[in-house]
Ligand code: ATP
Ligand code: ATP
Ligand code: MG
């Protein structure tokens with residue numbers, strides 16, 4: 001295309017390519033979801049519809065952007081992990097984070113009704129996004145452990161807080177005061193002695209958050225040639241609710257950190 005005399009303004013765009021050979025993590029987070037969850041009558045402490053919709057959006061993002069090897073989600077946030085070797089969008093930071101967050105948000109709107117049924121979406125939801133480089137496997141794992149520990153701390157607090165309000169008849173201010181300065185073991189004890197809730201028995205989807213990995217899955221399609229069913233093994237992004245802080249998860253999925261194993265998988 002012909003150059004115009006205005007073309008020089010392109011040079012005002014600064015390069016934002018991220019350091020090569022580092023893990024890239026894109027974290028998106030809902031804007032004002034405290035209010036959003038109230039306006040849309042989310043069940044407290046955990047609205048399962050919202051978690052399932054968030055997971056669906058992350059799965060759709062991973063189906064579209066193949067470079068993402070795993071994702072971790074809790075509450076109104078999701079982290080997408082891109083390996084050290086990836087050259088996605090020449091590792092341009094804003095291109096990567098804006099594409100992922102916009103794909104996530106449009107899927108959130110597009111799939112809303114499938115999860116929320118007659119509860120209508122009242123206004124356009126919005127998510128922010130950032131990309132961060134992590135220089136080695138240890139810090140990447142520490143990053144993921146940080147998010148899962150955050151999920152645990154918030155969920156234990158929220159579970160206890162809402163038990164005091166919904167079952168114990170406290171006001172939100174009273175419950176907040178009651179829990180001030182309590183330790184994890186105190187909250188476990190309140191749940192157990194007052195409400196007969198064994199925290200460790202609560203569904204892992206709430207306690208551990210959701211991890212999406214590409215799982216080998218049998219997929220059956222109908223051949224367009226002869227109309228016969230054909231079964232193939234494909235890598236399908238799938239949600240699991242495992243502990244990702246300990247070593248067991250990483251031993252079970254060595255391809256996540258080891259590029260050679262990942263390539264053999266495809
Ligand atoms: P910001 O715009 O700064 O992110 P925010 O209001 O979104 O503000 P967050 O710290 O991101 O605040 O917290 C998200 C809030 O959304 C939670 O505190 C909770 O109230 C609500 N929320 C998110 N997911 C769920 C869910 N599945 N069930 C119930 N409430 C939820
Ligand atoms: P990239 O992902 O790199 O942005 P792209 O396919 O979006 O690739 P662009 O250079 O952004 O390419 O150009 C957008 C294209 O979208 C146009 O070339 C045109 O084909 C199409 N397009 C956008 N708006 C309209 C419109 N109003 N009517 C018809 N075509 C349109
Ligand atoms: Mg926030």
Ligand code: MG
Nearest residue numbers: 029030031033
């Ligand atoms: Mg938020």
Ligand code: MG
Nearest residue numbers: 029075076077
């Ligand atoms: Mg949040």
Ligand code: MG
Nearest residue numbers: 095098099102
């Ligand atoms: Mg375009």
